[in-house]
Amino acid sequence: MAIDLVNKYPAMAAWLERCAEVAAYLWERGWAERNAGNLSVDVSDLIDGGEIDSSTAEARPLPFAYPRLASRRFLVTGTGRRFRDVCRDTQRNMCILRMSAGGDSYRIIWGGDGTPDFKPTSEFPSHLRVHEYLRESSPHRNVVLHTHPTELIALSHLPDLQEEEPINRALCGVHPEVKVFIPRGVGLVRYMIPGTEALALATVAAFRKRHVVTLWQKHGCVAVGRDVTETFDLIDILNKAARIILLCKAAGGDPQYLTVEQLEELKDAFGLKA
Numbered sequence: 573m574a575i576d577l578v579n580k581y582p583a584m585a586a587w588l589e590r591c592a593e594v595a596a597y598l599w600e601r602g603w604a605e606r607n608a609g610n611l612s613v614d615v616s617d618l619i620d621g622g623e624i625d626s627s628t629a630e631a632r633p634l635p636f637a638y639p640r641l642a643s644r645r646f647l648v649t650g651t652g653r654r655f656r657d658v659c660r661d662t663q664r665n666m667c668i669l670r671m672s673a674g675g676d677s678y679r680i681i682w683g684g685d686g687t688p689d690f691k692p693t694s695e696f697p698s699h700l701r702v703h704e705y706l707r708e709s710s711p712h713r714n715v716v717l718h719t720h721p722t723e724l725i726a727l728s729h730l731p732d733l734q735e736e737e738p739i740n741r742a743l744c745g746v747h748p749e750v751k752v753f754i755p756r757g758v759g760l761v762r763y764m765i766p767g768t769e770a771l772a773l774a775t776v777a778a779f780r781k782r783h784v785v786t787l788w789q790k791h792g793c794v795a796v797g798r799d800v801t802e803t804f805d806l807i808d809i810l811n812k813a814a815r816i817i818l819l820c821k822a823a824g825g826d827p828q829y830l831t832v833e834q835l836e837e838l839k840d841a842f843g844l845k846a
Contacts, residue, residue, distance in 0.1 A: 610693035745829030
């Protein structure tokens with residue numbers, strides 16, 4: 573099946589390579605301990621159905637209906653699967669699934685190493701809510717990436733950075749690239765039990781305000797983008813800023829943040845709207 577997919581859909585082959593590449597980055601940085609983190613890509617525009625949709629796999633119900641995602645196809649990491657294994661063998665550790673016409677169930681149509689108990693990530697309901705938002709607001713973005721960046725998680729534990737505005741002032745003020753590449757800043761969702769509908773809805777609300785990256789307090793972060801590499805880059809930039817803040821504090825002082833005037837100069841220089 574993998575050979576047929578690669579031969580018939582060359583664009584999918586390129587996506588699988590990029591997913592494997594980013595999976596390796598996440599593992600190497602220590603952001604994907606054990607089976608931590610997950611990835612989904614809306615690949616509906618890359619494959620045209622036909623042979624790949626002829627799967628006789630059992631339809632599996634979802635806890636909620638996602639009508640905006642009816643009949644769409646997603647490349648998704650599996651539950652319990654490790655990013656360090658995704659980078660070695662995407663077919664065994666990811667799958668492509670097709671949503672039902674009602675958006676309330678799915679069938680696995682490729683990958684998942686052919687085992688009947690393979691399931692998409694337990695965070696898939698959160699991914700689906702975010703993909704619904706993307707279809708509505710920015711359909712050119714088709715990637716949802718969740719991972720556990722060490723320094724960002726540590727930052728979310730600091731008592732003076734428990735609100736969205738202070739944590740954005742800190743991240744933007746310590747590293748110019750944050751303002752340049754994430755001009756609207758990051759959303760912040762207070763700690764919630766992973767995999768819940770409450771977390772999914774809170775994440776979408778944060779994205780509506782902040783656009784491309786949302787921090788899950790004391791847990792990790794979620795980013796969206798047009799390409800899996802670009803999406804990884806957003807998290808990488810933010811985690812560098814968090815690391816700078818923590819290094820300054822570890823050295824015994826607070827960072828000398830960029831001033832309001834310096835941030836305004838960045839906006840003017842790069843034509844930023846936020």
